[in-house]
Amino acid sequence: MTEKTLYLNSGKCSHAKxxxxxxxxxxxPKLSFNELKEWFDTRVDEVETLKIFNSGSFLDNNQVDPKFRKWLIKRCEELEIKNLVIESRPEFVTQESLNEMKSNKVHITVAIGLEVADNEVLKNVNKGFTVEDYLNAAKILKKNNFGLRSYVLVNIPFETDxxxxxxxxxxxxxSDSVVIINWFPHGYSPAFNLWLEGKHKPLDKTEFEEKxxxxxxxxxxxxxxxFKPLWPKNKQRWINGATEKELKHPYYEIWQDFIVRFYKNKRKNVLFVPCAFxxxxxxSKLHKAIRRALFKIPNSRELHLIVISSPGVIPYEFADKYPFNKYDWKEWEETPEIKQMYIEVNQKRIENYLQTHKYEKYFCYLRPDSESYKALHNACDMLGIKIIDCISDETFEKIKDEKNALSLxxxxxxxxKNLVF
Ligand code: SF4
Known part of the structure; x- marks a missing residue:
């Protein structure tokens, strides 16, 4: 069965809470009737099932012009589309809104995000409707021979078994069909704070399957x-300093949790590199120099670059993501105690990462006198991983006091020479 999903961005969810x-x-911006028709006609193909998803409610007149809904059904009939799936909150499922969309040729299903059938939890997550509202919508849909597809969230905050x-x-x-969806904290949602504060965590694949x-x-x-951790702009502040508070900053812990439990790497070999101011x-000059050197190495695309720094393990593809793009670990403020803590904290983070992410070969391009180097080597020793140092002792002895030594x-x-794989 051919199927297509269209994503419609028009207006705003009436609830949004x-x-x-x-x-x-x-x-x-709310699309006009003509814009909606154009949007549809430039995207639709001859398919059996068409799904139209819009955050909010397709049946809400403030989001979608009712004239378009009537037109859409006629258009689906002309295109011989057999099934149409749209999304709505229950309060917009009314006899009037369904009358506009009735068809003998197109079977219409309304998908409703029930999330949880418990009024107490619905209230806590501020869903803005009750189980009875959902059941009422289900009744109207059934009476009119419309289908109902229900979404239930797993691990939603405040949920119980x-x-x-x-x-x-x-x-x-x-419902005619039920989808159970794993809850992930959207960056711009209040529930994201629960993850930040360590009060609620998303389930990884194994946990979801078990549950x-x-x-x-x-x-x-x-x-x-x-899914990846996304910080709203108003929370993106610089993280400056070299104390325990910055080293164990909750934002870093969120990323380390994500990187260990959700992130998947596809490259075969890994090269650990230092951060840059x-x-x-x-x-930075250093990273440009490293990338220029790698460019000349055959198969360097198979090499996964990972930065080791105060936020922990940072896969290179996230280098421009907050907070990795907005922190300064001020080395000149480091005390002997914080250096030791840096080694221990990052050793643990590296161990956690390498326990779940395996490579064929492991390379290191860190200063041998750095805390990151010690943390990496300690972690590899603990896990029995052979790590290949890419700077010889002689070279390091020669350049160690130079400014930006690793970019020489x-x-x-x-x-x-050492990157052989
Ligand atoms: S989940 Fe809630 S806020 Fe989000 S689109 Fe649906 S009804 Fe609106």
Whole structure:
């Protein structure tokens, strides 16, 4: 069966207050009837099933012009589209709104984010409707021969095992299909703070599978959007200093949790490199020099660059993400105690990372007298991993007191020589 999903950005969710949702808070310009028709006609193909997703409600007149909904059904009939799936909050599922969309040729399903069938939890997550509102919408849909697809969130804040079971049961009893979706904290949602404060954590794949293994006849969606920690702009402050507070900053811990439990790397070999004072590192003299040297190495695309710095393990593709692009670990403020703590904290972070991410070969381009080097070597020793140092002792002895020593030609020549894979 051919299927296509269209994403419609028009207006704003009428509620926009669910604590776990960041999408609903965006306000897009409301598209006019003509713009909506053009939007549709330039995207649609001859498919059997068409899904239209818009954050909020397709049946809300403030988001989607009712004239367009009528037009859409006629257009779907002309295009011989058999199934149309749209999304809505329950309060917009009314006899009037369904009358506009009735068709003998297109079967229409309304997807409702029930999330949880428990009024107490719905209230806590500020969903803005009750289980009874959902059941009422289900009744109207059934009476009009429309389908109902229900979304239930797993691991939503304030959920209990009991409320999850109850939600699946009620959703199954009233819907044609049920999707259980893993909850991830949207960057722009209030629930993101719960993760930041260590009060609530997203489930990784194994945990999600374990939690949902007894639920049958439902679709399971572990990661329905590309999840990574995203900080709202108003929370993106510089993290400056070289004390325990900065080293163990909760923002860093969130990323380390993400990198260990959710992040997947596809490259075969790894090269650990130092950070740079200039942010993002990619603009620094050192990182430009390293990348120039790597450019000359065959298969260097198979090499995964990882920065070791005060935030911990930083895969290179995240170097321009907050907070990796907005911190200064002021080395001149370091005390012997904080240096020791840096080694211990980062050793643990590296161990956690390397326990879940395996490579064929492990290379190191860090200053041998640095705390990052010690943390990396200690971690590799603990895990029995052979790490290849890419700067010879002789070279390092020669250049160690130079400014920006690792960007000089001699160590970079060593790097090129040692990177054999
Ligand atoms: S979850 Fe749905 S109803 Fe709630 S704010 Fe987001 S888009 Fe709106």
């Amino acid at each position: 669910c604590v776990f949702c960041g999408w609903g808070t965006y306000e897009y 009991e409320s999850l079971e109850k939600s699946i049961k009620i959703a199954k009893e009233n 949902t293994k007894t639920f049958t006849n439902v679709e399971k969606d572990f990661d329905n959007f590309v 200039r942010k993002p590192y990619t603009r 030609d001699e160590p970079l020549e060593d790097l090129k």
